[in-house]
Amino acid sequence: MKTIRLSIIGFGAVGQGVARTILSKKEILHKQGIDLRVIGISDSKGSEINVDGIDLKSALARKKQKGTIAKGNEGALDIIRDVEHEIVVEATPTNIKDGEPGLSNMLGAFDSGKHVITSNKGPLALYFSQLKESAEDNGVIFRYEATVGGAVPIFNLIHESLAGNRVMGIEGILNGTTNYILTRMAEERLTYELALKEAQELGIAETDPTYDVEGIDSACKLVILANSVFGQAATYRDVEVTGITKITPEALELASKNNYVVKLICEAGNGTLTVAPRLVPKKHPLAVGGTLNVASILTDLAGRITISGKGAGSIETASSILSDILYIVRNS
Amino acid sequence: MIVSMTLELKDIPGQLVLALAPISELHGNIMSVVHQHEEKTPRGTIPVQIRFEIDQGVLDELIKRLENSGVGVARVGEERLRSSVSVILIGHIIHSDIGDTIDKIDSTGFAEVVDLSLSMPAIERTSSAYLVINAVGERELKKSLEILREVAAKKELLMIEPIRLNSEVV
Numbered sequence: 001m002k003t004i005r006l007s008i009i010g011f012g013a014v015g016q017g018v019a020r021t022i023l024s025k026k027e028i029l030h031k032q033g034i035d036l037r038v039i040g041i042s043d044s045k046g047s048e049i050n051v052d053g054i055d056l057k058s059a060l061a062r063k064k065q066k067g068t069i070a071k072g073n074e075g076a077l078d079i080i081r082d083v084e085h086e087i088v089v090e091a092t093p094t095n096i097k098d099g100e101p102g103l104s105n106m107l108g109a110f111d112s113g114k115h116v117i118t119s120n121k122g123p124l125a126l127y128f129s130q131l132k133e134s135a136e137d138n139g140v141i142f143r144y145e146a147t148v149g150g151a152v153p154i155f156n157l158i159h160e161s162l163a164g165n166r167v168m169g170i171e172g173i174l175n176g177t178t179n180y181i182l183t184r185m186a187e188e189r190l191t192y193e194l195a196l197k198e199a200q201e202l203g204i205a206e207t208d209p210t211y212d213v214e215g216i217d218s219a220c221k222l223v224i225l226a227n228s229v230f231g232q233a234a235t236y237r238d239v240e241v242t243g244i245t246k247i248t249p250e251a252l253e254l255a256s257k258n259n260y261v262v263k264l265i266c267e268a269g270n271g272t273l274t275v276a277p278r279l280v281p282k283k284h285p286l287a288v289g290g291t292l293n294v295a296s297i298l299t300d301l302a303g304r305i306t307i308s309g310k311g312a313g314s315i316e317t318a319s320s321i322l323s324d325i326l327y328i329v330r331n332s
Numbered sequence: 333m334i335v336s337m338t339l340e341l342k343d344i345p346g347q348l349v350l351a352l353a354p355i356s357e358l359h360g361n362i363m364s365v366v367h368q369h370e371e372k373t374p375r376g377t378i379p380v381q382i383r384f385e386i387d388q389g390v391l392d393e394l395i396k397r398l399e400n401s402g403v404g405v406a407r408v409g410e411e412r413l414r415s416s417v418s419v420i421l422i423g424h425i426i427h428s429d430i431g432d433t434i435d436k437i438d439s440t441g442f443a444e445v446v447d448l449s450l451s452m453p454a455i456e457r458t459s460s461a462y463l464v465i466n467a468v469g470e471r472e473l474k475k476s477l478e479i480l481r482e483v484a485a486k487k488e489l490l491m492i493e494p495i496r497l498n499s500e501v502v
Binding site: 171248250251254258265276279280281284286 | 422423461462495
């Protein structure tokens with residue numbers, strides 16, 4: 001049995017999803033000779049540490065009941081630096097102003113020789129090359145499948161399955177909230193304001209929807225993709241961004257009459273990064289509806305490859321994180 | 333440019349080759365040939381419709397060569413606008429002078445707005461328009477999109493372009 005110890009830093013929807021997934025997959029992983037042991041969990045109010053492995057069931061119950069995991073006062077960096085373990089799962093909320101606290105957590109993990117898996121876009125959209133360098137300098141693995149496309153394995157597809165291909169361009173829908181709003185506007189002839197309200201009531205859009213509807217979230221994901229795939233050193237400020245707030249139901253109707261849908265499309269290729277509403281032919285593989293995400297990758301050998309799936313959700317995101325955990329288990 | 337021509341051939345062997353040879357000699361690219369042997373003209377000649385791509389500068393020379401070899405040129409038609417793109421504009425389209433917006437494209441000489449659908453839901457709400465632009469070639473189409481982008485930015489219109497379907501050539 002190979003025992004891998006990990007910490008979960010940030011215990012919101014994603015962190016709890018990871019805990020739930022580790023619990024539900026425990027037996028299957030044991031059969032494969034893998035024992036995943038969570039030795040520390042922290043949220044904004046405090047933490048729980050147990051070097052023998054935290055009881056995840058009671059940790060999840062306590063979080064639900066009290067709103068925090070806190071049993072002790074140790075912070076995230078105390079766990080990352082001072083508790084012996086192999087993998088840090090960094091799942092704190094995205095902050096695109098300075099990337100904190102995720103940035104310090106990740107750098108702290110690298111410095112203390114720990115692998116990092118993250119769902120946190122902020123630090124990667126701002127300091128991708130620094131983070132990658134720090135991981136390399138410390139001889140540890142840095143994985144971030146969950147940052148782009150939720151459950152959709154975009155990085156795995158490009159770096160592993162399409163290894164050897166030259167990627168010429170990427171187009172995709174990387175934000176489920178805007179896709180939902182545009183889909184509903186087109187289906188029901190709703191105004192933007194009404195469709196947004198509906199999305200907020202369903203919990204698909206945040207109370208402050210700016211990140212999503214102005215295209216900032218899409219831009220961050222595009223930057224991470226471009227940096228990872230093309231080796232660029234772009235930040236989200238390098239992306240030309242247009243949001244969806246000005247789109248009218250009439251425009252969607254005119255598009256539909258002419259066999260198009262309007263989608264917020266991310267484009268990388270030819271050195272430029274763009275997020276903008278685009279006309280997509282109804283039968284094109286990028287024309288996916290609802291909250292779905294999709295990415296179409298143009299390569300020199302394989303041609304065009306398109307994958308689509310759920311771009312958000314606690315368990316869906318945890319799927320990507322678990323896959324990263326198992327990559328490290330097998331490759332370290 | 334793409335040209336479609338109706339030629340009239342004498343009803344004797346070897347005439348079709350005679351008609352097609354000058355096009356190849358002038359580096360034209362023949363796209364289709366329709367030879368209607370059973371439909372003779374009142375003059376007893378056989379009409380042939382051909383479609384080909386050729387440099388505009390050698391078209392007169394081609395017609396001269398055809399006529400010199402005894403091939404009648406009954407009709408010459410140019411298919412100018414062969415590249416097409418759809419865009420959507422959102423904003424104060426009428427008040428920012430839609431006529432002027434269209435004119436900016438039409439006045440290029442290489443592109444035209446060939447379709448326009450407009451939707452104006454209410455006076456205080458923004459209107460939406462669907463436009464189709466045709467141009468003589470892909471390069472000219474790109475140029476006309478650049479012009480429209482500039483106009484849209486100046487008039488504070490949101491312009492929605494198609495995805496780059498041909499990103500194969502990015």
